[in-house]
Amino acid sequence: TKRVFSGIQPSGGLTLGNYLGAVKRFVEMQAEDYETIYCMVDLHAITVPQEPKKLAHNTRELCAFFIASGIDPEKSILFNQSQVPEHTQLGWIFNCVARMGWMNRMTQFKDKAGKNRENASVGLFSYPALMAADILLYHATHVPVGDDQKQHLELTRDVAAKFNHDFGVEFFPITEPVIQGPATRVMSFRDGSKKMSKSDPSDMSRINMTDDADMIAQKIRKARTDPDALPSEQKGLEGRAEAANLVNIYAALSDQSVDQVLSDVGGKQFSEFKPMLADLAVEKLAPIADEMSRLMQDTHEIDAILARGAERARGVAAPILKRTYEIVGMVGA
Ligand code: AQP
Numbered sequence: 001t002k003r004v005f006s007g008i009q010p011s012g013g014l015t016l017g018n019y020l021g022a023v024k025r026f027v028e029m030q031a032e033d034y035e036t037i038y039c040m041v042d043l044h045a046i047t048v049p050q051e052p053k054k055l056a057h058n059t060r061e062l063c064a065f066f067i068a069s070g071i072d073p074e075k076s077i078l079f080n081q082s083q084v085p086e087h088t089q090l091g092w093i094f095n096c097v098a099r100m101g102w103m104n105r106m107t108q109f110k111d112k113a114g115k116n117r118e119n120a121s122v123g124l125f126s127y128p129a130l131m132a133a134d135i136l137l138y139h140a141t142h143v144p145v146g147d148d149q150k151q152h153l154e155l156t157r158d159v160a161a162k163f164n165h166d167f168g169v170e171f172f173p174i175t176e177p178v179i180q181g182p183a184t185r186v187m188s189f190r191d192g193s194k195k196m197s198k199s200d201p202s203d204m205s206r207i208n209m210t211d212d213a214d215m216i217a218q219k220i221r222k223a224r225t226d227p228d229a230l231p232s233e234q235k236g237l238e239g240r241a242e243a244a245n246l247v248n249i250y251a252a253l254s255d256q257s258v259d260q261v262l263s264d265v266g267g268k269q270f271s272e273f274k275p276m277l278a279d280l281a282v283e284k285l286a287p288i289a290d291e292m293s294r295l296m297q298d299t300h301e302i303d304a305i306l307a308r309g310a311e312r313a314r315g316v317a318a319p320i321l322k323r324t325y326e327i328v329g330m331v332g333a
Contacts, residue, residue: 021146192241232266
């Protein structure tokens with residue numbers, strides 16, 4: 001079987017980057033020939049401080065986002081990481097497989113720890129070992145993610161290969177990253193060299209999945225661009241990061257290739273293109289925001305979906321963890 005696993009942190013403030021780089025792809029893969037497993041990775045979120053009430057709210061809101069975007073909790077397994085303790089258990093084994101040197105090379109740790117590395121949590125440092133566990137606990141073969149997760153997925157492959165080699169088994173699969181489509185790296189509206197991110201201090205730098213139609217339109221209208229008209233071919237976007245970003249977003253939202261979009265809009269000024277993009281973004285995103293807020297009115301239903309998802313996830317995970325323990329030599333496994 002081809003099995004997909006991916007996760008998103010319930011760390012608050014879901015962005016258009018999370019939608020186009022991740023969840024939209026999750027929905028597409030759910031419709032294809034895959035078994036799909038999607039997770040709210042709350043154990044990852046607490047590698048940086050989280051306010052407990054907000055963490056709980058953000059976890060439910062993330063679940064609502066998945067469902068509002070088109071994840072069907074009957075078709076896909078949709079669950080919260082901490083409700084499946086096997087993640088932590090396999091995560092520990094992988095802490096003992098992964099090497100300090102591998103972790104030291106992770107650019108996300110360097111970015112998130114910042115200058116004061118001594119003060120970062122140990123969990124933030126060993127994050128990629130837990131992420132490897134999330135994926136390999138299900139023997140997932142494909143992992144759809146945004147471009148920023150590439151390095152962590154390489155580490156997941158290294159963990160699988162080292163475990164298999166050290167214990168002389170062919171147990172964990174070597175996972176394929178799925179980084180596809182025109183929006184694998186959605187950039188900030190204020191600075192085309194920076195990833196669109198929830199932690200950017202400027203709210204104008206991003207579209208939040210909870211923004212209303214006016215806010216979406218305003219942010220697109222004010223997005224930074226250059227003064228030139230749009231080119232009619234992709235190579236005309238070289239060196240024009242902000243322009244490329246808006247075209248990529250248009251392509252992703254309209255399910256077209258960048259070439260298709262440019263053949264329509266080439267020659268237009270941004271004054272004409274931005275309102276087109278704003279209309280499209282509102283048309284695609286506003287229904288998701290509406291459905292999210294509707295779902296959030298009944299958190300019991302969300303909690304029931306998560307409980308059921310966790311049960312199904314454990315059904316897959318428990319035998320794989322048990323076999324891992326046996327391979328490692330743990331008595332009573
Ligand atoms: N800008 C982006 N473009 C494309 N994909 C993106 N993803 C995130 N931002 C973009 C993808 O979303 C998935 C979930 O990511 P995460 O839960 O690890 O957290 P995050 O959303 O990546 O965190 P942010 O927004 O970047 O916040 P901070 O500022 O805390 O770092 C992943 O598949 C990711 O690739």
